[in-house]
Amino acid sequence: xxxxxxxxxxxxxxxxxxxxxxxxxxxxxxxxxxxxxxxxxxxxxxxxxxxxxxxxxxxxxxxxxxxxxxxxxxxxxxxxxxxxxxxxxxxxxxxxxxxxxxxxxxxxxxxxxxxxxxxxxxxxxxxxxxxxxxxxxxxxxxxxxxxxxxxxxxxxxxxxxxxxxxxxxxxxxxxxxxxxxxxxxxxxxxxxxxxxxxxxxxxxxxxxxxxxxxxxxxxxxxxxxxxxxxxxxxxxxxxxxxxxxxxxxxxxxxxxxxxxxxxxxxxxxxxxxxxxxxxxxxxxxxxxxxxxxxxxxxxxxxxxxxxxxxxxxxxxxxxxxxxxxxxxxxxxx
Amino acid sequence: xxxxxxxxxxxxxxxxxxxxxxxxxxxxxxxxxxxxxxxxxxxxxxxxxxxxxxxxxxxxxxxxxx
Numbered sequence: 001x002x003x004x005x006x007x008x009x010x011x012x013x014x015x016x017x018x019x020x021x022x023x024x025x026x027x028x029x030x031x032x033x034x035x036x037x038x039x040x041x042x043x044x045x046x047x048x049x050x051x052x053x054x055x056x057x058x059x060x061x062x063x064x065x066x067x068x069x070x071x072x073x074x075x076x077x078x079x080x081x082x083x084x085x086x087x088x089x090x091x092x093x094x095x096x097x098x099x100x101x102x103x104x105x106x107x108x109x110x111x112x113x114x115x116x117x118x119x120x121x122x123x124x125x126x127x128x129x130x131x132x133x134x135x136x137x138x139x140x141x142x143x144x145x146x147x148x149x150x151x152x153x154x155x156x157x158x159x160x161x162x163x164x165x166x167x168x169x170x171x172x173x174x175x176x177x178x179x180x181x182x183x184x185x186x187x188x189x190x191x192x193x194x195x196x197x198x199x200x201x202x203x204x205x206x207x208x209x210x211x212x213x214x215x216x217x218x219x220x221x222x223x224x225x226x227x228x229x230x231x232x233x234x235x236x237x238x239x240x241x242x243x244x245x246x247x248x249x250x251x252x253x254x255x256x257x258x259x260x261x262x263x264x265x266x267x268x269x270x271x272x273x274x275x276x277x278x279x280x281x282x283x284x285x286x287x288x289x290x291x292x293x294x295x296x297x298x299x300x301x302x303x304x305x306x307x308x309x310x311x312x313x314x315x316x317x318x319x320x321x322x323x324x325x326x327x328x329x330x331x332x333x
Numbered sequence: 334x335x336x337x338x339x340x341x342x343x344x345x346x347x348x349x350x351x352x353x354x355x356x357x358x359x360x361x362x363x364x365x366x367x368x369x370x371x372x373x374x375x376x377x378x379x380x381x382x383x384x385x386x387x388x389x390x391x392x393x394x395x396x397x398x399x
Contacts, residue, residue, distance in 0.1 A: 095379060096379045098382045100387050132391070133391050136391065284367075287367075287371065288367070
């Protein structure tokens with residue numbers, strides 16, 4: 001369209017230059033030759049436009065496929081299935097941990113998880129007052145042996161555990177843990193809820209998400225188990241939680257999901273033992289803060305009331321020396 | 334109103350020592366009241382979830398053993 005218009009303009013200018021005497025003739029010739037002369041450029045223009053359009057679209061498509069798409073370092077299988085979000089009661093703003101669940105969860109950890117997973121950062125004393133009485137925690141600590149300080153001969157002896165000791169690890173060190181578990185290191189669980197994407201949901205899904213048998217087509221290496229929630233889907237840990245595995249002292253039915261839920265809440269506590277106090281302090285801060293905020297809004301309005309309610313009156317000076325059109329007052333008269 | 338205000342002024346604000354003591358006592362009283370009230374609300378929201386709500390089960394059992 002634009003090309004044709006410009007062609008016409010060029011012709012019109014050429015006609016103007018040839019002079020007034022030949023104007024009529026040239027116009028007639030122009031009119032007669034228009035149909036035959038323009039047929040070839042129209043076809044060429046269409047072809048050029050189509051080719052350039054295809055080139056533009058094609059180069060954009062090529063560029064997008066080459067550089068525009070989101071780059072994934074891992075396949076979906078390697079990412080693992082995203083964990084289902086569950087309505088955890090203890091994750092609500094104003095809710096503490098359910099400490100009975102913490103007690104049950106610690107029982108599950110002690111009887112099931114602790115055979116492979118350590119809980120290095122939790123000392124026995126932190127259990128007192130959160131899920132155990134002093135006597136219970138002391139009794140548990142004394143079941144384990146710890147190294148003493150070197151005595152007078154420089155020998156290190158063994159002593160029963162105290163409340164200030166940390167929960168012992170199942171293996172001496174990471175290498176021993178790897179050697180005992182076919183090369184796979186069972187991670188420390190102290191901060192596991194904070195350490196994994198999805199937190200509580202991920203661990204719960206992982207514990208309860210083992211299928212009866214891997215789906216058709218899934219490649220499971222020997223020594224590994226299939227779990228869709230584990231990144232890579234091949235996990236060294238087999239399914240451990242089965243219905244009735246532990247006996248809860250409070251009579252709660254020990255189903256797989258109940259045990260998983262309890263142990264996840266316990267691991268959430270071990271990762272964030274300060275959560276109860278933090279939430280309690282948090283909403284007190286919000287309460288006092290909102291009062292102070294309302295007060296500051298009131299003070300601002302009080303202080304600004306003088307400025308906001310004042311009335312400005314402007315009396316323009318009398319402009320007597322200027323001519324009428326410059327002075328609006330005189331012009332109006 | 335004016336009588337109340339002048340009464341407050343004469344009893345609490347006129348003497349600097351009394352005024353300062355009033356501020357300190359008021360701060361303590363406010364904090365105690367606020368903490369007691371907010372803790373009561375917190376404990377009502379989380380009734381049955383905290384250790385102090387369930388510890389009687391285990392404390393009693395421990396005392397029986399001794």
